[in-house]
Amino acid sequence: xxxxxVETIDLTMRFGGVTAVDRVNFALKERELRCLIGPxxxxxxxxxxxxxxxxxxSGANGRVLIRGADVVGMRPHEIVRMGVGxxxxxxxxxxxLTVMENLWLAARRAHGWTRATAEVQRVIDEVGLGDIARxxxxxxxxxxxxxxxIGIVLAQDPxxxxxxxxxAGITGAEVERLVTLIQQINQNASVIVVDxxxxxxxxxxxxxxxxxxxxxxxxxxxxxxxxxxxxREVYIGNRA
Amino acid sequence: MxxxxxxxxxxxxxFLASAVVLLLLPVVTDTHTPTILLIWALFALxxxxxxxxxxxxxxxxxxxFGLGAYTYAIAVINIGESTAPVLLAIVIPAVVAAVIGAxxxxxxxxxxxxxxxxxxVTLILFKFMSATAGDQxxxxxxxxxxxxxxxGFAVINIPGMPEVSLFGLPMYYIAVVSLxxxxxxxxxxLARSFGRVLVGIRENEARCELLGYSVPAxxxxxxxxxxxxxxxxxxxxxxWAEIVTPGVFSLRSxxxxxxxxxxxxxxxLIGPVLGAMALGMVKLLLGEQTVIDNSxxxxxxxxxxxxxxxxxxxxxxQGWWRGRTRFxxxxxxxxxxxxxxxxxxxxxxxxxxxxxxxxxxxxxAHRVPQAGRS
Numbered sequence: 001x002x003x004x005x006v007e008t009i010d011l012t013m014r015f016g017g018v019t020a021v022d023r024v025n026f027a028l029k030e031r032e033l034r035c036l037i038g039p040x041x042x043x044x045x046x047x048x049x050x051x052x053x054x055x056x057x058s059g060a061n062g063r064v065l066i067r068g069a070d071v072v073g074m075r076p077h078e079i080v081r082m083g084v085g086x087x088x089x090x091x092x093x094x095x096x097l098t099v100m101e102n103l104w105l106a107a108r109r110a111h112g113w114t115r116a117t118a119e120v121q122r123v124i125d126e127v128g129l130g131d132i133a134r135x136x137x138x139x140x141x142x143x144x145x146x147x148x149x150i151g152i153v154l155a156q157d158p159x160x161x162x163x164x165x166x167x168a169g170i171t172g173a174e175v176e177r178l179v180t181l182i183q184q185i186n187q188n189a190s191v192i193v194v195d196x197x198x199x200x201x202x203x204x205x206x207x208x209x210x211x212x213x214x215x216x217x218x219x220x221x222x223x224x225x226x227x228x229x230x231x232r233e234v235y236i237g238n239r240a
Numbered sequence: 241m242x243x244x245x246x247x248x249x250x251x252x253x254x255f256l257a258s259a260v261v262l263l264l265l266p267v268v269t270d271t272h273t274p275t276i277l278l279i280w281a282l283f284a285l286x287x288x289x290x291x292x293x294x295x296x297x298x299x300x301x302x303x304x305f306g307l308g309a310y311t312y313a314i315a316v317i318n319i320g321e322s323t324a325p326v327l328l329a330i331v332i333p334a335v336v337a338a339v340i341g342a343x344x345x346x347x348x349x350x351x352x353x354x355x356x357x358x359x360x361v362t363l364i365l366f367k368f369m370s371a372t373a374g375d376q377x378x379x380x381x382x383x384x385x386x387x388x389x390x391x392g393f394a395v396i397n398i399p400g401m402p403e404v405s406l407f408g409l410p411m412y413y414i415a416v417v418s419l420x421x422x423x424x425x426x427x428x429x430l431a432r433s434f435g436r437v438l439v440g441i442r443e444n445e446a447r448c449e450l451l452g453y454s455v456p457a458x459x460x461x462x463x464x465x466x467x468x469x470x471x472x473x474x475x476x477x478x479x480w481a482e483i484v485t486p487g488v489f490s491l492r493s494x495x496x497x498x499x500x501x502x503x504x505x506x507x508x509l510i511g512p513v514l515g516a517m518a519l520g521m522v523k524l525l526l527g528e529q530t531v532i533d534n535s536x537x538x539x540x541x542x543x544x545x546x547x548x549x550x551x552x553x554x555x556x557x558q559g560w561w562r563g564r565t566r567f568x569x570x571x572x573x574x575x576x577x578x579x580x581x582x583x584x585x586x587x588x589x590x591x592x593x594x595x596x597x598x599x600x601x602x603x604x605a606h607r608v609p610q611a612g613r614s
Contacts, residue, residue, distance in 0.1 A: 075454075096443045108437075152451070156451065
């Protein structure tokens, strides 16, 4: 019996003749912070969507186990109800609603009507959304919307958090705050971060899995992976 | 969080004032025309709830209006007493909508196909009911009557007393109570977490799914509730007209309710109600003349409104009122800030000015959006 909270076994995803994810075996331990990196088209976002149910899987796609339960074929909302919080690549927020309303909808499902308001306040304080709490999300800057979406995830109080490119489009100071926030979250939850911002990944200091052409190229601690010649070649290339 | 600006809140003053006006209206006018306007308003409210708050546009909402009308007529002919037929006229459209809605929403069809399917459903019903002229098309004692429809059935009676029919003034009050009741139910739905999730689905379906909400279940539920309201409106229409024809399923009927809702204002409850009443009145007035085609003028009116005020009349008025209130609050803040401008480190700084006026401004800013919706 594996002690992994998230495990994929020969996970494969094809789109027509293209194999986006190719027999990936992956394991994430309890309260582990893991970064998935790779060049564009490496398959990391497809892999992410397979974990979250956004790509509907069947038995032919391999297996995805979350706390031992096979989630293949499950809808995203069913996976979320297992205690999973998901932040998507493009900020997926409710633009016509206020920040508080966004957070309330997240908290209401996870905590019920009576506790929702208190949870909203907790998340506002934790993420630092107090100044924009009553503003309509559609009016906010991209970075603020990213933080709102992370707040939405936290309002669900998940034990497993999947963040797809959380640092995309946010500024230096905000990145530092985000790193601190993710590390805080990781005290109580397992976290998978998909990103291609090497500086951000380096700051997180987590174990890294490198995707290349749909498969896992290598895996290990940040300092080891980021100096790996193969990684430099396929991912960092001449920018290193 | 007590109030949700995005869905507004119940404004009891306006509601009670409207209720008083509706209750006293028969003192000054005949009830025949106001009754049909209230029925159309209820029909538009049913669509406005679903479209404005869940983002679901049914191009064939008349299917449920017509089913309510036909169900009542067929049931009352067979049963004789109106209590069960009225309930059936609400339940049957709701059940049909639940089945169609579940197929559409669990099948994950897109909004465009939803529009097509709902339109096709009502057109099929129109064609079918138009072709039921033969004697073989009867349900119990009720002959469907083809294009001529079903005339001469009993109207609503006092429950348990089929000999006491309610028409004229009592019918008007039934329509008033139905409209006000459905408005309150709609407000109640929106104030619950169910309604808030619906608004969330309207804004971003994928995110709501990622929050753990079963989006198809919510959509099916509001589609069913909306159809039940439309069915009630259809039942009242049957009682008002005392005849039911396939025209209730027609393209014209399907289009009219959409036009009423657009003109009144999608995203509000009061907008569709007022839109239906106003345009319904225009339709009745235009129906008295033969110079210009009625539909042509209504279509022209729709084009003008869509071009001039795309959000609809009520949201446009609300926006104007909010802007006016905000402007007044700002002006009041500036007035209060002016004497301080002459003081050391005074109001010349935008920061200090905003701080001095903050309690007033913030209070207004919070109140206005909540009060703006109705």
